[in-house]
Amino acid sequence: MSSQIAVTCPLCEAMCGLQVRVDDGVVTDIRGNRDDVWSRGHICPKGTSLAHLHTDPDRLRQPMVRTRTGHTPVSWDDAYAEVERVLRPVLDRHGASAVTVYVGNPVAHNLGLSTHIGALIGMAQAAGMPAYYSPGTVDQWPLNLVSALLFGGMWNAPIPDVDRTDHLMILGANPAASQGSMLSAPDLMGRLAAIRNRGGTVTVVDPRRTLTAQRASQWVPIRPGTDALLLFAILYTLAEQGWVRRPAHLEGRVTGLDDVIAMAADFAPEVVADACGVDAATIRRLAADLAHAETPVLYSRIGACTQEFGTLATWLVFVLNAALGSLDRAGGAVFPKPAVWSPMFMKPPDQDGPGWRFGRFHSRVRGAPEVFNQFPVSCLAEEIDTPGDGQLRGLITVAGNPVVSAPGARRLDAALAGLDAMIAVDSWLNETTRHAHVILPGLSPLERPHADDLYWIYAVSSCLKWSDPVFAPDPNRPSEWEILLRLAGAMVGTPTPDVDVAAMDDLYVAGLIATACATPGTPLTGRDPQEATAALAGHGPERLVDLGIRLGPWGDDLGRRPGGLTLAEVRRHPDGLRLAELDGDRLDEAVCTPSGTVELVHQRLVDDVPRLRARLQRRDGGLLLTSRRHLRSNNSWMHNVPALMRGKDRCTLLIHPVDAAPAGIRTGDVVEVSTGAGALTVPAQVSDEMMPGVVSLPHGWGHGRDGTRLEVANAHPGVNANLLNPADLLDAPSGTQVVNGVPCRVRRPD
Ligand SMILES: Nc1nc2c(c(=O)[nH]1)N[C@H]1C(S)=C(S)[C@@H](COP(=O)(O)OP(=O)(O)OC[C@H]3O[C@@H](n4cnc5c(=O)[nH]c(N)nc54)[C@H](O)[C@@H]3O)O[C@H]1N2
Ligand SMILES: Nc1nc2c(c(=O)[nH]1)N[C@H]1C(S)=C(S)[C@@H](COP(=O)(O)OP(=O)(O)OC[C@H]3O[C@@H](n4cnc5c(=O)[nH]c(N)nc54)[C@H](O)[C@@H]3O)O[C@H]1N2
Ligand code: SF4
Numbered sequence: 001m002s003s004q005i006a007v008t009c010p011l012c013e014a015m016c017g018l019q020v021r022v023d024d025g026v027v028t029d030i031r032g033n034r035d036d037v038w039s040r041g042h043i044c045p046k047g048t049s050l051a052h053l054h055t056d057p058d059r060l061r062q063p064m065v066r067t068r069t070g071h072t073p074v075s076w077d078d079a080y081a082e083v084e085r086v087l088r089p090v091l092d093r094h095g096a097s098a099v100t101v102y103v104g105n106p107v108a109h110n111l112g113l114s115t116h117i118g119a120l121i122g123m124a125q126a127a128g129m130p131a132y133y134s135p136g137t138v139d140q141w142p143l144n145l146v147s148a149l150l151f152g153g154m155w156n157a158p159i160p161d162v163d164r165t166d167h168l169m170i171l172g173a174n175p176a177a178s179q180g181s182m183l184s185a186p187d188l189m190g191r192l193a194a195i196r197n198r199g200g201t202v203t204v205v206d207p208r209r210t211l212t213a214q215r216a217s218q219w220v221p222i223r224p225g226t227d228a229l230l231l232f233a234i235l236y237t238l239a240e241q242g243w244v245r246r247p248a249h250l251e252g253r254v255t256g257l258d259d260v261i262a263m264a265a266d267f268a269p270e271v272v273a274d275a276c277g278v279d280a281a282t283i284r285r286l287a288a289d290l291a292h293a294e295t296p297v298l299y300s301r302i303g304a305c306t307q308e309f310g311t312l313a314t315w316l317v318f319v320l321n322a323a324l325g326s327l328d329r330a331g332g333a334v335f336p337k338p339a340v341w342s343p344m345f346m347k348p349p350d351q352d353g354p355g356w357r358f359g360r361f362h363s364r365v366r367g368a369p370e371v372f373n374q375f376p377v378s379c380l381a382e383e384i385d386t387p388g389d390g391q392l393r394g395l396i397t398v399a400g401n402p403v404v405s406a407p408g409a410r411r412l413d414a415a416l417a418g419l420d421a422m423i424a425v426d427s428w429l430n431e432t433t434r435h436a437h438v439i440l441p442g443l444s445p446l447e448r449p450h451a452d453d454l455y456w457i458y459a460v461s462s463c464l465k466w467s468d469p470v471f472a473p474d475p476n477r478p479s480e481w482e483i484l485l486r487l488a489g490a491m492v493g494t495p496t497p498d499v500d501v502a503a504m505d506d507l508y509v510a511g512l513i514a515t516a517c518a519t520p521g522t523p524l525t526g527r528d529p530q531e532a533t534a535a536l537a538g539h540g541p542e543r544l545v546d547l548g549i550r551l552g553p554w555g556d557d558l559g560r561r562p563g564g565l566t567l568a569e570v571r572r573h574p575d576g577l578r579l580a581e582l583d584g585d586r587l588d589e590a591v592c593t594p595s596g597t598v599e600l601v602h603q604r605l606v607d608d609v610p611r612l613r614a615r616l617q618r619r620d621g622g623l624l625l626t627s628r629r630h631l632r633s634n635n636s637w638m639h640n641v642p643a644l645m646r647g648k649d650r651c652t653l654l655i656h657p658v659d660a661a662p663a664g665i666r667t668g669d670v671v672e673v674s675t676g677a678g679a680l681t682v683p684a685q686v687s688d689e690m691m692p693g694v695v696s697l698p699h700g701w702g703h704g705r706d707g708t709r710l711e712v713a714n715a716h717p718g719v720n721a722n723l724l725n726p727a728d729l730l731d732a733p734s735g736t737q738v739v740n741g742v743p744c745r746v747r748r749p750d
């Protein structure tokens with residue numbers, strides 16, 4: 001028996017359509033699906049590895065419980081009984097405030113986890129859990145913060161119109177590896193090449209000459225952490241030269257531009273040049289290039305977020321897009337029109353009133369303010385290991401590996417070992433889950449249906465896709481959304497084995513709908529919750545995807561727009577539905593700030609400018625550590641795929657020859673890298689792809705730990721970069737961890 005099945009790859013934001021060939025129950029080929037309406041055949045090496053993720057002998061197929069001699073497989077009944085045994089005493093004695101949840105990155109890429117994580121978080125919060133944690137604070141939190149303030153929603157931001165711009169400036173992103181982030185566009189590198197082919201310019205601002213920079217028109221090396229200075233200086237130059245554009249279409253739709261221009265007065269190119277490591281003439285030329293382009297646009301991502309001034313840098317990217325007149329017009333920074341509505345687009349009910357509030361409560365140990373109900377992820381360790389009232393004693397991780405991905409990693413590793421209850425919803429026994437009392441595994445990526453919601457909000461066209469599972473799941477295994485609902489039930493008081501998962505699902509969906517009906521600005525505002533709920537059939541993720549499609553711009557509005565789309569209709573199109581292309585002129589529809597305008601000025605942003613000004617006085621002479629990604633890695637968790645591990649060691653320290661030579665360092669030498677947080681040894685790779693004064697180490701490594709079950713990864717352990725990243729180095733307004741621009745020393749060990 002042979003079959004071809006069209007699916008969407010659940011591994012990254014590019015959401016590629018793939019063709020999976022199955023012969024006699026075995027995947028024999030995976031390739032890009034040329035008929036996929038969205039990705040038209042694009043695939044990267046990770047896409048083909050789905051077959052291995054499915055067959056990986058190390059992938060857990062049964063729950064595991066921790067015993068004195070390691071983890072052993074148990075039945076689902078025994079696993080739930082063990083959850084109850086460890087979790088209930090914590091809840092009974094200390095309440096839900098002693099338990100927290102860590103929401104890992106794959107949650108956003110896994111249908112059942114993404115639809116139902118809200119049930120666990122929401123119910124745990126209702127029971128008294130204060131903050132929760134995620135790698136958002138080592139990632140895009142500055143973008144979320146800036147999006148909420150400027151555009152009204154934490155997931156609401158314009159993206160660069162890569163297919164029509166004639167000048168794209170990229171800061172702190174390397175799509176050659178990442179395939180695009182908060183910018184969904186399959187074959188982004190092909191699209192960048194097309195900009196140059198049509199006579200346009202691609203400028204890459206990055207301390208490293210990445211493959212993206214190599215393929216660009218120009219590479220501008222920058223000292224890590226100083227993008228905000230550079231961007232202020234570009235704004236200064238635009239204003240000085242009379243190049244600020246005030247097009248009619250933005251008249252009355254953007255407020256505060258002149259105030260930001262006034263703030264730029266302190267940041268002339270000559271003033272910031274030294275700190276940025278970019279000379280003033282270059283900065284003025286960059287400003288002129290942007291000013292003279294027809295459709296210039298700036299785009300920034302993680303390198304501009306996870307740094308000392310991540311919020312200001314991310315903010316100024318949008319300020320410049322406004323100052324160049326590029327907001328909301330073709331070729332500029334445009335608001336996509338997602339075809340699927342997501343409850344994530346709603347302002348959370350606890351954010352009542354106009355605008356957004358931050359710092360409504362603070363972490364117990366270091367007093368860090370909450371941002372979107374989260375504390376910086378490095379607070380997790382101290383909240384667990386510091387005794388006293390409010391100490392965390394229970395942790396539920398969902399598809400996360402914070403022992404590898406969170407700064408201050410050593411302390412977290414030790415802290416997890418001391419928890420009274422740790423539950424991991426995870427499919428591998430890795431550096432983090434080895435501490436769990438119970439591991440509850442999900443189905444393989446080929447055994448579950450797939451659809452995306454969040455990433456369509458950053459997508460270059462409006463599409464809808466649904467993938468059925470390639471293989472029927474084992475009927476004796478729960479789906480991950482069911483596991484989450486069971487844990488949610490346990491958090492609100494039901495003994496874990498007794499949770500009625502179907503009833504919880506109904507309760508959750510009814511609650512979401514009631515919230516959407518009561519919240520201004522949702523597609524359900526003002527409608528009758530019972531009637532809306534009754535319009536839906538089915539259960540689990542399918543029901544919520546149906547809701548999202550039907551409430552989307554092409555949906556049937558839960559029956560009120562006959563002929564509109566439903567999930568049932570989308571399923572009839574295995575290659576997807578392509579509904580619209582990016583366009584300008586969506587600002588009024590997309591922006592939901594209290595004033596209805598793009599509000600460029602907020603006190604939280606203005607308050608951080610003096611910190612940036614003070615940065616100009618600092619002369620740090622030594623080396624700065626940065627992070628990088630590789631096309632064939634996926635954060636920490638795909639190093640167990642043999643095909644992705646072939647070739648040279650990728651976990652190396654990149655260092656420029658002028659920094660290596662005085663220390664006598666050559667490629668292949670094992671060097672010691674040390675920071676205020678710790679030291680480790682790693683092979684050096686001497687290369688002029690780094691700018692002098694900056695070194696680069698990938699994150700996601702540090703395998704080979706006792707008690708893990710990752711045969712391939714453990715044979716290529718690498719080192720954990722987050723042993724070097726200090727817990728207390730943060731971007732102030734967002735609480736985001738600094739993993740780019742950490743002062744370090746490199747030497748040959750004695
Ligand atoms: N293959 C692969 N794809 C992935 C991932 C993966 O691990 N592997 N991870 C996924 C995830 S979770 C995310 S969040 C995205 C991230 O996607 P991207 O944002 O594209 O991330 P990176 O590839 O790490 O690129 C960040 C760049 O920032 C540069 N940089 C460092 N410091 C600074 C600075 O101070 N200023 C400037 N201007 N640049 C700086 C680094 O040198 C690096 O080239 O990728 C996603 N896609
Ligand atoms: N120094 C430094 N640190 C960083 C970064 C950096 O650039 N530099 N980048 C940060 C960023 S952007 C991110 S997103 C984080 C990532 O941080 P995390 O989300 O904590 O880590 P991942 O490596 O993505 O780990 C994913 C986990 O999910 C599990 N998993 C995989 N698939 C599934 C599934 O289908 N179901 C379930 N239940 N589990 C699954 C894996 O076994 C693994 O435990 O790392 C951050 N840390
Ligand atoms: S770029 Fe690669 S990992 Fe990302 S969706 Fe496409 S095939 Fe999957």
Ligand SMILES: [Mo]
Nearest residue numbers: 105135139140
């Ligand atoms: Mo990320």
